[in-house]
Amino acid sequence: MTTIISPKQFSPVEDAENIKNACQGWGTDEKAIISILGHRNLFQRRLVRLAFQEIYHQDLLQQLKCELSGDFERAISLWTLDPADQDAVLANEALQKSVVDYRVLIEIGCIRSPEDLLAVKRAYKFRYKRSLEEDLASCTAGDLRKLLVGIISAYRYDGDEFDETLAHSEATILNHEIHGTGFNQEEVIRIVSSRSRAQLNATFNVYKDIYGRSITKAFPGGDYFPTLRTVIRCIRDPQKCFAKMLRASINTAATDKDTLSRVIITRAEKDLTTIKELYLKRNNVSVDEAVGRDCSGDYKDFILTLLGADQS
Amino acid sequence: MTTIISPKQFSPVEDAENIKNACQGWGTDEKAIISILGHRNLFQRRLVRLAFQEIYHQDLLQQLKCELSGDFERAISLWTLDPADQDAVLANEALQKSVVDYRVLIEIGCIRSPEDLLAVKRAYKFRYKRSLEEDLASCTAGDLRKLLVGIISAYRYDGDEFDETLAHSEATILNHEIHGTGFNQEEVIRIVSSRSRAQLNATFNVYKDIYGRSITKAFPGGDYFPTLRTVIRCIRDPQKCFAKMLRASINTAATDKDTLSRVIITRAEKDLTTIKELYLKRNNVSVDEAVGRDCSGDYKDFILTLLGADQS
Numbered sequence: 342m343t344t345i346i347s348p349k350q351f352s353p354v355e356d357a358e359n360i361k362n363a364c365q366g367w368g369t370d371e372k373a374i375i376s377i378l379g380h381r382n383l384f385q386r387r388l389v390r391l392a393f394q395e396i397y398h399q400d401l402l403q404q405l406k407c408e409l410s411g412d413f414e415r416a417i418s419l420w421t422l423d424p425a426d427q428d429a430v431l432a433n434e435a436l437q438k439s440v441v442d443y444r445v446l447i448e449i450g451c452i453r454s455p456e457d458l459l460a461v462k463r464a465y466k467f468r469y470k471r472s473l474e475e476d477l478a479s480c481t482a483g484d485l486r487k488l489l490v491g492i493i494s495a496y497r498y499d500g501d502e503f504d505e506t507l508a509h510s511e512a513t514i515l516n517h518e519i520h521g522t523g524f525n526q527e528e529v530i531r532i533v534s535s536r537s538r539a540q541l542n543a544t545f546n547v548y549k550d551i552y553g554r555s556i557t558k559a560f561p562g563g564d565y566f567p568t569l570r571t572v573i574r575c576i577r578d579p580q581k582c583f584a585k586m587l588r589a590s591i592n593t594a595a596t597d598k599d600t601l602s603r604v605i606i607t608r609a610e611k612d613l614t615t616i617k618e619l620y621l622k623r624n625n626v627s628v629d630e631a632v633g634r635d636c637s638g639d640y641k642d643f644i645l646t647l648l649g650a651d652q653s
Numbered sequence: 654m655t656t657i658i659s660p661k662q663f664s665p666v667e668d669a670e671n672i673k674n675a676c677q678g679w680g681t682d683e684k685a686i687i688s689i690l691g692h693r694n695l696f697q698r699r700l701v702r703l704a705f706q707e708i709y710h711q712d713l714l715q716q717l718k719c720e721l722s723g724d725f726e727r728a729i730s731l732w733t734l735d736p737a738d739q740d741a742v743l744a745n746e747a748l749q750k751s752v753v754d755y756r757v758l759i760e761i762g763c764i765r766s767p768e769d770l771l772a773v774k775r776a777y778k779f780r781y782k783r784s785l786e787e788d789l790a791s792c793t794a795g796d797l798r799k800l801l802v803g804i805i806s807a808y809r810y811d812g813d814e815f816d817e818t819l820a821h822s823e824a825t826i827l828n829h830e831i832h833g834t835g836f837n838q839e840e841v842i843r844i845v846s847s848r849s850r851a852q853l854n855a856t857f858n859v860y861k862d863i864y865g866r867s868i869t870k871a872f873p874g875g876d877y878f879p880t881l882r883t884v885i886r887c888i889r890d891p892q893k894c895f896a897k898m899l900r901a902s903i904n905t906a907a908t909d910k911d912t913l914s915r916v917i918i919t920r921a922e923k924d925l926t927t928i929k930e931l932y933l934k935r936n937n938v939s940v941d942e943a944v945g946r947d948c949s950g951d952y953k954d955f956i957l958t959l960l961g962a963d964q965s
Contacts, residue, residue: 459771462808472810475847486843487799494806496774498784531798535787 342614344649347382353392356381360389360404361397369408371639378417379646383610386421413640416602420647424607425460428453429468431603432461436476443489443568444586445603446477450492451575452582455499462493484526484565491534492572498537508543509551511536515544516552519560519569526565533572541576580612584619587628596635601644609647617648654926656961659694665704668693672701672716673709681720683951690729691958695922698733725952728914732959736919737772740765741780743915744773748788755801755880756898757915758789762804763887764894767811774805796838796877803846804884810849820855821863823848827856828864831872831881838877845884853888892924896931899940908947913956921959929960 356377363370363377381389393401402421409417419427428449435445449461465473478490511532518529533541548556557573560566575582583604590600608616621627629650636644668689675682675689693701705713714733721729731739740761747757761773777785790802823844830841845853860868869885872878887894895916902912920928933939941962948956 459808466808466810470810470812470814472808472847472849474807475810475849478843478847482839486839490803490843490847491806494803494808495786496771496778496784496806498778498782498787500782502782527794527798531790531802535784535790535802537784537787 342612343382343610344613344617345380345382345609345647346649347380347385351381351385353385353388354396356385356389357393357396357401360393360401364404364408371409371413372642374405374409374417375639375643375646378420379643383424387423390421409639411640412598412602413638413643416598416606416640416643419602419606420643423464424457425464426468427607428461429464429473431607432465432473433469433476434599436480441480442599443485444571444600446489446493447568447571447575448582448607450489450495451572452579455496458493459496484530485568487526487530488534488565488569488572491530495534497535498540500537501539503537503540503543505543505547507540508547511544512548512551515548515556519556519566529569533569533576538576545573545577580615580619583608583612583616584623587616587620587631588624591631591635598636598640601632601636605644605647613648654924655694655922656925656929657692657694657921657959658961659692659697663693663697665697665700666708668697668701669705669708669713672705672713676716676720683721683725684954686717686721686729687951687955687958690732691955695736699735702733721951723952724910724914725950725955728910728918728952728955731914731918732955735776736769737776738780739919740773741776741785743919744777744785745781745788746911748792753792754911755797756883756912758801758805759880759883759887760894760919762801762807763884764891767808770805771808796842797880799838799842800846800877800881800884803842807846809847810852812849813851815849815852815855817855817859819852820859823856824860824863827860827868831868831878841881845881845888850888857885857889892927892931895920895924895928896935899928899932899943900936903943903947910948910952913944913948917956917959925960 359377360374363373378386378389390401393399393404397404402418405417405421406414419430422430431445432449435442449458453461462473465471469476474490474494477493478486481489514528515532518526532544536544545556557570560570571582586600587604590597590604604616605613617628620631624631629645629648632641632644632648633650671689672686675685690698690701702713705711705716709716714730717729717733718726731742734742743757744761747754762770765773774785777783781788786802786806789805790798793801826840827844830838844856848856857868869882872882883894898912899916902909902916916928917925929940932943936943941957941960944953944956944960945962
């Protein structure tokens with residue numbers, strides 16, 4: 342369920358004009374921008390952007406980038422994009438980092454629906470004139486590459502049916518390769534990157550029944566296994582993963598605003614309500630309170646707006 | 654360019670009625686069916702199928718399957734399907750064989766456009782309730798699996814731009830892994846399955862410039878390398894590949910009708926004219942003549958109709 346509060350009636354033209362006014366004159370009226378864009382759903386934001394282009398012959402995103410700065414600008418720019426473009430930009434940024442942020446790619450590969458993942462890959466090709474897969478493949482290596490490229494390339498079946506016999510045989514294979522003496526991860530990668538979510542969840546459940554522990558318990562160390570663990574967790578329980586990521590992003594000396602913004606912006610109109618409930622249950626403090634305590638300024642106001650905290 | 658001869662004016666309802674008549678009474682009038690469906694383009698066949706369903710509340714394909722048999726039935730059923738469904742059926746058949754026919758999967762993965770490949774994967778999921786990737790992955794292993802799954806999973810960039818520097822560095826990598834002493838094919842598979850066709854062709858050209866021979870020359874033996882060679886050839890020159898496949902399918906003791914039908918049916922409305930020209934140039938005999946000599950009965954008549962041989 343969505344956390345943002347958007348009006349039933351609104352005028353894209355008035356919004357565009359009010360944003361333009363907020364950008365003109367001495368200083369920018371960030372509060373006005375937050376109060377407009379923070380309260381418009383995806384479809385409404387699209388219309389505002391179209392109206393802005395129509396009236397001022399200028400891209401709203403360019404205008405915002407000129408007027409705003411820092412984490413606030415990054416967050417509001419991301420929010421103004423369509424979901425597929427958000428993910429394409431996030432994936433590209435993750436790949437550009439000196440240490441690639443695999444979590445972003447795992448989120449995109451494992452949590453988006455097959456059709457949404459495809460829309461991201463299409464948006465990526467359109468923006469960067471290369472495929473997401475080729476960029477990912479050329480900056481990773483070994484099993485980690487196979488796993489990540491497998492996940493991003495997948496176009497999984499997304500029905501609810503699953504095969505119980507297959508779940509049994511593949512649970513055994515997973516145990517053998519992950520906890521066995523061999524060093525071959527081929528079958529693990531094949532299973533995790535090609536089977537449907539329903540089939541994988543059946544397999545993980547059978548795994549727990551047979552071996553008496555969750556599949557992600559007692560993983561060896563290194564680069565690859567923690568990534569595999571994240572992959573499995575994202576498939577098994579996306580909302581719990583997001584709640585954990587929020588917690589990790591807030592519970593650091595300097596708040597990890599990239600992750601915080603990403604989770605809140607990409608989930609606000611999807612399942613952020615559930616994520617907030619899980620967060621509260623686990624941490625005895627609400628996301629709103631945590632953000633209120635750790636962030637500041639316009640960035641804080643904007644994130645709180647998306648969280649639905651300003652019920653006024 | 655298409656080889657089939659289809660009328661500008663036609664009536665889907667009359668076609669449906671004439672096919673129904675051909676199927677009724679004592680024996681089936683195969684000639685009538687060939688003279689109708691063999692002369693209708695994709696859009697027209699769609700309309701005939703719709704009209705048939707509307708009038709007789711029966712799927713045209715089911716009707717044809719009941720009345721016809723053998724290679725002729727298989728060919729005309731395939732021809733009646735939409736391209737994405739044709740490929741989904743062909744891929745599934747190839748995977749069901751005791752020895753998987755990799756060429757079919759390579760054709761689908763390397764020759765279809767990224768969007769067409771996607772349509773095939775969508776049709777496959779819809780028909781078989783599993784993803785093409787998972788079925789392919791579960792019946793292959795090792796480098797061969799990595800290569801084939803990589804190709805089928807790819808959603809390549811399909812623009813014409815390429816990076817000359819990248820072509821140089823990746824040509825060197827390809828030579829090192831294919832002809833070097835190592836047994837690691839990871840980079841080869843990454844490059845071949847993720848780069849765009851334009852980029853790969855640039856890389857193969859640079860390869861030839863640097864090493865003085867085509868990249869597919871002097872490949873080692875085994876299961877994997879001949880498959881890689883087919884992949885590279887399909888990327889480099891699809892029409893030449895199809896001409897070679899036609900030649901191989903005809904030049905055997907018992908004509909390989911699966912391959913012959915597949916190439917002619919899937920390419921008839923695309924590039925079969927070019928493929929026929931290449932065939933004639935290389936073999937001093939036309940495809941029409943070769944088919945006329947090696948095939949017989951209704952199957953021969955139908956294939957010759959698709960080849961545009963019955964100009965009468």
